[in-house]
Amino acid sequence: MQTIRTVPPGRVILVGAGPGDPELLTLKAVRAIASADVLLIDDLVNLAVLEHARPEARRVAVGKRGGCESTPQEFIERLMFAEARAGRTVVRLKGGDPFVFGRGGEECAHLRALGIAVEVVPGITSGVGAASAAGIPVTHRDCSQGVAFVTGHSKKDGRGPDWAALARSGLTLVVYMGMARSRQIAAALAEGGMRADMPVAVVQNGTREDQRRLVTRLDRLADDIAAQGFASPAVIIIGEVVAMAAADSLDSLAADGARQAAQG
Ligand code: SAH
Numbered sequence: 001m002q003t004i005r006t007v008p009p010g011r012v013i014l015v016g017a018g019p020g021d022p023e024l025l026t027l028k029a030v031r032a033i034a035s036a037d038v039l040l041i042d043d044l045v046n047l048a049v050l051e052h053a054r055p056e057a058r059r060v061a062v063g064k065r066g067g068c069e070s071t072p073q074e075f076i077e078r079l080m081f082a083e084a085r086a087g088r089t090v091v092r093l094k095g096g097d098p099f100v101f102g103r104g105g106e107e108c109a110h111l112r113a114l115g116i117a118v119e120v121v122p123g124i125t126s127g128v129g130a131a132s133a134a135g136i137p138v139t140h141r142d143c144s145q146g147v148a149f150v151t152g153h154s155k156k157d158g159r160g161p162d163w164a165a166l167a168r169s170g171l172t173l174v175v176y177m178g179m180a181r182s183r184q185i186a187a188a189l190a191e192g193g194m195r196a197d198m199p200v201a202v203v204q205n206g207t208r209e210d211q212r213r214l215v216t217r218l219d220r221l222a223d224d225i226a227a228q229g230f231a232s233p234a235v236i237i238i239g240e241v242v243a244m245a246a247a248d249s250l251d252s253l254a255a256d257g258a259r260q261a262a263q264g
Contacts, residue, residue: 010037010084012111013091014098016123019130020208022048028121036091038083040076042102044095044126044233046208073103077110084116095233097125101151101176125149127174130206130235134213135245143240144172152178152185152236164192172239179232183222189238194218199242204234215242 013032018024025033033039033052041047043063050059060079062071076092083090098104098120111118127149131138138147148171154160166173167189178185179202190196196219204212216224218238224230 007085007087009117010086010088010090011117011119012080012084012107013089013119013121014104014108015091015093015121016097016102016125017042017045017049017093017095018124019096019126019133019206020044020046020211021129021133022046022051024124024129024207025049025052026121026123029123032091032119032121033093035089037088038090039093040080040090041093042095045093049093073106077107080107080111081114081116084111094123095126096129097123100125100127100149126206126233127176127235127237130203130211131174131201131237133207133211134201134203134237136201136203136237137241137244138172138174138237140241140244143244145170147172147174150175150178152176152181154181163188167192167194172237172241175236175238177232178236179225179230179234182225182236185236186218186221190218194238198238199240201237201242201245202230202234203237204230204232206235 015029015032017029030052033049034054036053036057038058038060039050039053040060040062041050043061053059062076080090080092092098092107094102094104096102104120108118108120128138139145148166148169150161150166150173152175163185175185196217198218200216200218200221202214202225212230214224214228214230221236
């Protein structure tokens, strides 16, 4: 028997909200936010982007921080499905790009398997946005032929990135979710042959007003993170490019350091 739909089909739009600065939203993201009946908002999303939403749009925070347990992934997926099936436009707002360490791929596949139309609006991923905003080019003709985006988080079975292979690759490494394990990551890279004085930067709250930078070297990374009180959300950028940051930006890095020292 053929099923007859009585409501117009809804849809889900996975929207990359960029790294933090609300001005780094794409025009497409603004349009998607304005079209939403329901917004599901990840915790790394700057809430200032909601100024583009309709006042009557339903807003659901599905953050993983804020002291409470993360919203279960199944709940998020069920809510998106139910709202879209009811004919609504659901906007799933994610920090950075929805497909870079954002579970966007899983959500997309899940919803499409259930027959829900899904669109994806790319965003500026924090590994690029935070690095650029901190004056660090992730590639450079003279010293880095490429960049690898790596998670600092291991899967439950203990499987994580092959740090020794990454150490040998000569690529700039941008580590997401790596702050809690910075000591182990630095040790694994050193064991893989990376030199102890490899330049490393940490950029916290990249592109936001409270952006902070730390420039150090591989063997001092974990101690400097602890000493200067750097914390998530932050990316760790490892490679010669950190030293190649434009001269003016290095000046401002020094100024940052002095300001932080004065504050601390
Ligand atoms: N989809 C996101 C990444 C989600 S994983 C993206 O494309 O950016 C979460 C990690 O992203 C954080 O642990 C941190 O490593 C990084 N991150 C997100 N926002 C950041 C910001 N404003 N500055 C620095 N790192 C950030």
